[in-house]
Amino acid sequence: xxxSRLISFELAYPSLSAFDCVxxxxxxxxxxxxxxxxxxxCPVLDNEERITVGTMYxxxxxxxxxxxxxxxxAKNIGKHIEQLFLDKPKEWKPLIYCWxxxxxxxxxxxxxxxxxxxxxxxxxGYKAFRRFVNQQLPELSAQAKWVVLCGETGxxxxxxxxxxxxxxxxxxxxxxxxxHRGSVLGKLPNNRQPSQKSFETAIWQHLSHFDFNRxxxxxxxxxxxxxxxxxxxxxxxxxxxxxxxxxxSLTNRIALLSDDYxxxxxxxxxxxxQLSCLTDLHGKEQIHIWSELAxxxxxxxxIEQLLQKHYDxxxxxxxxxxxxxxxxxxxxxxxxxTDNAYEVLAKQIIHDELAE
Numbered sequence: 447x448x449x450s451r452l453i454s455f456e457l458a459y460p461s462l463s464a465f466d467c468v469x470x471x472x473x474x475x476x477x478x479x480x481x482x483x484x485x486x487x488c489p490v491l492d493n494e495e496r497i498t499v500g501t502m503y504x505x506x507x508x509x510x511x512x513x514x515x516x517x518x519x520a521k522n523i524g525k526h527i528e529q530l531f532l533d534k535p536k537e538w539k540p541l542i543y544c545w546x547x548x549x550x551x552x553x554x555x556x557x558x559x560x561x562x563x564x565x566x567x568x569x570x571g572y573k574a575f576r577r578f579v580n581q582q583l584p585e586l587s588a589q590a591k592w593v594v595l596c597g598e599t600g601x602x603x604x605x606x607x608x609x610x611x612x613x614x615x616x617x618x619x620x621x622x623x624x625x626h627r628g629s630v631l632g633k634l635p636n637n638r639q640p641s642q643k644s645f646e647t648a649i650w651q652h653l654s655h656f657d658f659n660r661x662x663x664x665x666x667x668x669x670x671x672x673x674x675x676x677x678x679x680x681x682x683x684x685x686x687x688x689x690x691x692x693x694x695s696l697t698n699r700i701a702l703l704s705d706d707y708x709x710x711x712x713x714x715x716x717x718x719x720q721l722s723c724l725t726d727l728h729g730k731e732q733i734h735i736w737s738e739l740a741x742x743x744x745x746x747x748x749i750e751q752l753l754q755k756h757y758d759x760x761x762x763x764x765x766x767x768x769x770x771x772x773x774x775x776x777x778x779x780x781x782x783x784t785d786n787a788y789e790v791l792a793k794q795i796i797h798d799e800l801a802e
Contacts, residue, residue, distance in 0.1 A: 452569040455578050458541060465541040465566070466534075471550045472572065480643035482543070482575050483651045488526040490519040490550045519553050527557075536562050543568035543575070576643065579650045584679035586653040592684050593661045593799070596765055596775060597692030599629065599757040600699030600749075602788060603665045606692065609785075609792035616662045623648045626672030627706075628665075629757070633672065633720070645674045661799055666769060685768050689775035690795065694783070700749045702783045714740045724756060 462468065468485040470477050473496045477487040491499060495518050503511035531538075540558060544550035547570045558565035568574065595603045604621060611617040621628050625639045640648070656662055664684060669676055694702070710717040718737040725733050732755070739748040765772050778795065780787055 452547070452567050453541070454569045455574045458566075458568060459578065462541070464539070466538050467540040469540050469542045469554065470572070471542060471544050471554050476545065476572075479641045480576075480647055481572070483647065485543075488530065488554070490522045490544075490554055491515065492522075495522075515549075516553075519550065523554055523557055526554075527561075531558075531563075534563065537564070539564040539566070541566050541568055543571045545571050546573045547571035579647055582654065583646060583650055583677050586650070586656075587677065587680040587683050589658045590653060590656065590662045590683065591658060591660070592687035593663050594666050594684055594687055594689045594769060595663060595692065596666045596689045596769065596772060597694070598699070598761050599753060600703045601692040601694040602702055602780065602783060603692060605702075605783075605785075605788045606792060606795075607663060607665060609788045610663050610795065612789075613792050613796055615792070615796055616656045616660055618649060618652050618662060618664045620649075620665060620667050620671050620676060624671035624674045626674070628667055628671045639672050639674055642674055646677060649677065649680065666765065668764065686770055689769055689772050691772070691775040691777040693777055693779040696750070696753070698780070698783050699753065700746050703749050703753075704745055705783075710740075711743070711745055714743075728756065 458465075462482075462484070468482055469488050470481045470485040471488055471490045472481075473489050473491060473493045474487060475493045477485075477489070481487070499511050499515040499518070502514060540563065542551045542555045542558070542565060544552075547568055551567050551571060555565045555567040570577075595606060597603055604619065604627075607617050607619045611619075623640075624645055625637050626633060639645075653662075666684070666689070667676055667681075669681055704711070710720070717740045721733055721736050721740070736748055736751065739745075739751070776798070778791055780791060
């Protein structure tokens with residue numbers, strides 16, 4: 447019969463694909479905050495049970511808490527085996543982890559191994575994975591050959607990133623990973639941002655699969671995308687990297703933003719609420735003018751004023767201050783905002799990079 451054994455994340459990582467399943471036995475709330483990419487959640491204690499056992503441990507006694515915990519863990523492991531694992535062959539090889547490689551993952555690993563499966567416990571659990579990500583992010587960020595897409599608001603940098611990716615280029619779309627468009631109006635409706643840990647894990651996952659002999663395209667961002675911080679080492683390297691400058695006419699920028707921010711046009715109350723965040727910069731009178739334009743559906747006029755009075759001046763200051771090689775940036779003009787125009791541009795950029 448198989449016996450369980452421990453493995454460190456450093457040893458497990460290169461062969462993660464060799465495991466038939468990665469099982470996170472932490473509570474659903476812990477799993478939702480962040481987890482090893484590709485893991486499934488099979489909690490041995492759910493959110494409420496974990497709180498109950500933890501409270502009993504502190505307020506009653508460790509012994510009483512362990513008795514209750516053991517009963518709950520045994521019941522939940524039995525449920526997971528019955529619902530998820532009964533069809534697994536004897537050769538099935540799962541990797542199992544909890545918060546720090548203790549009792550929760552140990553219990554699951556022990557039972558699965560006693561059945562006869564090749565169950566392996568991750569030594570140090572999620573905390574070991576988190577340490578690995580924190581160590582790897584600066585190293586991978588330093589190795590990457592970043593190419594930073596710059597351009598005023600509304601030039602379609604996100605659209606270009608999508609086309610670059612579809613053409614096989616290596617892309618990290620920070621706004622996509624952060625579920626936010628990066629500006630004061632960047633909050634997406636009905637779409638919560640992930641946790642900081644989950645955001646960093648997603649960046650690490652992309653970087654860990656890239657070929658650093660090839661460029662990695664990323665959009666110029668500030669240090670924060672919504673409420674999330676871009677890792678410091680990544681931001682520092684981006685700001686020292688080569689840039690591409692996008693140019694698009696004001697008319698086309700207004701049309702593009704009108705399309706991308708349709709949810710604000712349909713919900714003027716939400717738009718007015720977000721505009722109020724700019725009061726300290728532009729004063730109550732200017733915010734009132736913009737709010738009235740929003741209420742009256744004067745969308746193009748509102749966007750033009752926001753671009754000329756807020757976004758463009760802020761961009762010019764930030765880009766000159768933060769991106770050292772912007773003066774040497776290669777400039778590309780986009781004639782219209784069709785998908786075809788961005789597809790053609792993506793192919794041209796890839797061609798030019800290969801030619802260098």
